[in-house]
Structure formats: structure tokens, C-alpha cells
Amino acid sequence: MNSMSHALNHRLLILLSAMACMGVLTGCSIGKSETFTFTADLPPNFYYQAAAVYVPAKGETCTVPGGKNTHVGYNRHWPKDYKNESIVALYRTVSGCPLVISSIRLKIYGIYGEDRDDYSGSNATVVTREVIPPEFKKEFDPVGVSAFYGRCKWYFRTIGKTRVLRKLLICKDTDAEGNLTLGYPWAPYALNQLAGKTVKIKITIDKEEVPYMKDTWVKFPNGWKRCMGKSFEDQSAFCYGNYKDFSSYIMPDGKQCTIYPGCTE
Incomplete structure (x- = not known):
């Protein structure tokens, strides 16, 4: 390729980049990052799954x-193939329609056993809008990182005729000091805050x-100790004031137990 062809191709790339920015949102400029990083600080055996959701850009x-x-x-x-950092695009074009990110829907998963079904998940979300009310707006530190917080708790129960123990994970929003607020973990960001930055969820258990x-x-x-209920076959097995008759249960690994979490008294 001669120097003239190379120069023409370079100019064409610049023109295409500029055209891609047009009609999406103000503030788009050549060379400016159009992605941000999402990452997580999670307890051991915890993972996240995410879905970035896009909608037509303003004016489209x-x-x-x-x-x-x-x-x-x-x-x-x-x-499998888990990556703790996800690079999220602010803008996409699908079927010729310019789109902008609207949210990241998160699922926080915790594993409590060895079997493939021994896990549970709870929701979290990142919301993006053109304008965020000042009282909700999240800030970034000097290196471009902004964190939001959640606290998760395991709830146990028994299921089935053999009373196998299963766990449910429920995560709630907290402030930076760990105090519970309202709902599940979430964070709102203005679109013009995010380019080149990092958003991090921090989860404690x-x-x-x-x-x-x-x-x-x-x-x-x-x-x-698990209440017996009407009989061992009683699926609900509420205590109903009987705090003397208890049943055994089976741990996720198949071990027969009478008390949780120590299994044997």
C-alpha cells in the first residue's frame, strides 16, 4: 500500500468514527473511550453474571x-470461563438503530456445596440515565473507580420427603459502612460519568x-433443630408450638444430620 492510499484509508477511518458518534449523544468525540469496566469484590465461592441492556438513544x-x-x-x-472484569460499551448500533446502555442487570451467585445444583442467586443492578438527581448520583475516586455495596445472607430450609437441606441467597443494598438501606444492591450513574471509568460492586456475607x-x-x-411437624412426610413441618419433637435432615453432600450447621450434637 502506497503512502497516498494509507493516508486516504486513515482519513476514512476518522470519518467513519465521527459518523458513528453523530446522532447518539452529545459529548462523543474521536479518541474518547466509549466503554467502562464493571468488576466485583466478592466473598469466596461467589460469582456474578451480568446482562447489559440497551435502548434507543435520546431523540431516536x-x-x-x-x-x-x-x-x-x-x-x-x-x-467456567469466569472473568471478574467486564468491558461494557456505552453505545451500540443494532439493526441500524443507535442504542445507549440503560442498565446492567446483575445476578450474584453463591455456591454452598459440591453438587452442580448447590448454588443460589440474588439480584443487583446498575442504572444509567442522562441525568441523575444529585442526591442519588454516585461519585468516582481520583483513579476513576466508583463502588456500591451489598450484604448477602444465607437462608436454609429442607425440601422433599427426605428433608434435604437447601440454601437461598438474599442480598440487600447497604451504604459504605455496611448499614442496610432499601431493596437489593443498586447504583445509578449519569452517562457522561462512565467513559473510561470503573464501577465496582462490593459484597459481604x-x-x-x-x-x-x-x-x-x-x-x-x-x-x-428441624421441627418434625405432623410427620416426617410433612413437607411444610411447622413447629406449631411443638418444640420437643425434631427430625433429622440430609446435608447437600448426603450426610445424615440432626442439627445445623454442626450436623451432630
Whole structure:
């Protein structure tokens, strides 16, 4: 390729880049980062899955047929091929329609056993808008990182005729000091905040686990005992004031137990 052809190609690339910026949002400029990084600080054996959701940019009247390809997934096959950092595009064009990111829908997963089904997940989200009210707006530190927080808790129960123990994970939003606020973990950002920056979710886990349903287990100094209910076949097995008759249960690994979490008294 001669120097004249190389120069023409270079100018064409610049022109195409400029055209890609037009009609999407103000503030788009050549050479400016049009992505941001999402990452997570999670407890051991925790993972996240994410879906970046895109909608038509402001002023656009176009639509994407069936909404196809308006979501971009990350860590779909966790924990296999898991990546803790996800590079998220602010803008995309699908079916000729300029799109802008609207949210990142997150699922925080925790693994509690060795079997492939021994896990549970809870929701979190990042919301992006052109303008965020000042009282909700998240800030970035000097190196371009902004964090939001959540606290997760394991809830245990038994299922099935053999009373196998299963766990449910529920995560709630907190402030930086760990105080619970409202709802599941979430964070709002203005679009003009995000280019080239990093958004991070920080999750802690409560040490104490509690029963998922009230009046089904009784707490003792050395752990929890499962109420018998009407009989061992009673699926709900509420205590109903009977705090003397208890049943065994089976841990996820198949071990027969009488008290949780220590298994044997």
C-alpha cells in the first residue's frame, strides 16, 4: 500500500468514527473511550453474571425488531470461563438503530456445596440515565473507580420427603459502612460519568445463617433443630408450638444430620 492510499484509508477511518458518534449523544468525540469496566469484590465461592441492556438513544425513533441483540451477556457460563472484569460499551448500533446502555442487570451467585445444583442467586443492578438527581448520583475516586455495596445472607430450609437441606441467597443494598438501606444492591450513574471509568460492586456475607421460613426450626446454643411437624412426610413441618419433637435432615453432600450447621450434637 502506497503512502497516498494509507493516508486516504486513515482519513476514512476518522470519518467513519465521527459518523458513528453523530446522532447518539452529545459529548462523543474521536479518541474518547466509549466503554467502562464493571468488576466485583466478592466473598469466596461467589460469582456474578451480568446482562447489559440497551435502548434507543435520546431523540431516536427507531426500534430493534423483537428487541433482538439489545442485551449483551457476561459470565454466562460461570464459574467456567469466569472473568471478574467486564468491558461494557456505552453505545451500540443494532439493526441500524443507535442504542445507549440503560442498565446492567446483575445476578450474584453463591455456591454452598459440591453438587452442580448447590448454588443460589440474588439480584443487583446498575442504572444509567442522562441525568441523575444529585442526591442519588454516585461519585468516582481520583483513579476513576466508583463502588456500591451489598450484604448477602444465607437462608436454609429442607425440601422433599427426605428433608434435604437447601440454601437461598438474599442480598440487600447497604451504604459504605455496611448499614442496610432499601431493596437489593443498586447504583445509578449519569452517562457522561462512565467513559473510561470503573464501577465496582462490593459484597459481604453475613456469618450467621437463619431459617428461610419462620417456625420451622428451633435455635439451641449449639445450632438449629428441624421441627418434625405432623410427620416426617410433612413437607411444610411447622413447629406449631411443638418444640420437643425434631427430625433429622440430609446435608447437600448426603450426610445424615440432626442439627445445623454442626450436623451432630
